[in-house]
Amino acid sequence: MPLYLKYSLILMVMMNALVGLGQSKEKPRVIVSTDIGGTDPDDNQSMIHLMMYSDLFHIEGLISSPYGNGRKKDLLDMIALYEKDFPKLVSHNKNLTPPNALRQVCKQGVISGAPYAGYTTASEGSAWIVTCAKKKSNQPLWVLVWGGLEDVAQALHDAPEIENKIRVYWIGGPNKKWSVNAYSYIVEHHPNLWMIEANATYRGWFMEDENAPKNMSEGAYYDNFIKGKGAMGADFINYYKGHIKMGDTPSLAYLMNGNPSNPKGESWGGRFTPIAYSSRHIFERNTTTADTIPAYGVVEWRFKGPLLNLPADSVCFTIEIQKQEWPGYYLGNGVYGVRYSSKKPEVSSYVTHSAISALNAQKGQYVSTVPWPGKPNKDDYRLGKQWYGDVPEAAFFLGEQQGARTVSKYRAAFLGDWAKRWKWLNISHSEFR
DSSP states (O other): OOHHHHHHHHHHHHHHHHHHHHHHHOOOOEEEEOOOTOOOTHHHHHHHHHTGGGGGGGEEEEOOOOSSSSOHHHHHHHHHHHHHHHHHHHHOTTSSHHHHHHHTTTTOOOOOOOOSOOOSSSSSSHHHHHHHTTTTOOOOEEEEEESHHHHHHHHHHHGGGGGGGEEEEOTTHHHHHHHHHHHHHHHHHTTTTTEEEEESSGGGTSSSOOOGGGSSTHHHHIIIIISHHHHHHHTTTTGGGGGGOOTTHHHHHHSHHHHHHHHSBBTOOOEEEEEEEEEEEESSOEEEEOOOETTTSSSEEEOOOOOOOOTTTTEEEEETTEEEEEEEEEEEEEEEEEEEEEEEEEEEEEEEEEESGGGGOOEEEEEESSSSOOOOOOOOEOOTTTTEEOOOOGOOTTTTTTHHHHHOOOOOHHHHHHHHHGGGOOOOOOOGG
């Protein structure tokens, strides 16, 4: 090769490298569906984290999708706290999202759990998912679900064409237990959805392994890095006495660190494995401790009863498990059904309650085990090639929590990075005067 041509090629490579260095990474498009204000205050902690890192995301929607008393107002209350701290924060990072921009994308989602069908009628939140998913963009829309899947299920039902336009990272586990009907609809009718189903991996955010730094353990993180830091710092102590939980934050961290298009790779939000099926067991009888099912799988009990002329999705009985109750429905032709999903490995019992004598006081037991999704079963939901779950290898369990070590290993890194941002809210000397 002539010398001048060789140098020309070298120069071209160098110029391309410099251009690449000058290009900023495109912010991921994000909608967060949260049960903030509902049964678990960890969403308040996660929302503070999101707002303090809002420069990294194009936030297109904040949807209140609660169980219990949470409403859109709870989102607005958190934004009001952020607004008080915003002048200091933005002086350190001019790319943070202004509070009014966040207010404009707050939407009210569905309030109650989905019936047996898995969907009902559109909410403001589900309609907003459809609207955002249909925008022209060269990026997917990331839907980060911190609670139930009801609004996602409704959006997919109302506009199935958005299936290939969204990517879902769902904090499952306990949320799957309460959102089991919406989940069943999605997994049955949209198995080709791009989905990360994190049933236990997320617990690595707050469960401490043997390498957890002492200055970030239990309440020490609040005392060392948050206490005295602005309005959000003052509010943080109201949730779990300031102890870090934030079980939904791994969905954000997944987009912050790592390659989001590769769930099998390393990231602050965990590492995942493709799964070809989602566990489901259907029993047309009462079960016993001889019946073992995977934790996080769907179990459905069906009972025979009278032939009735009832509308679809009529609640006819409840099933009580560990002092909590789930609605059961008339499926037609004298068959009644109820779904459940255990949030962890457990040995438990159930009893039904109904004004219909054939459905009252049905009793049984079951055993749920890990790893999920367990051995294949004839009732399983078959999945496409873009559904991912917690890694099953024993080395990545933290206690009984599958895959949690793929997050906990980065605890010092992600909490250390957040500590730097809390410093932005240090009180200046002038404020003491």
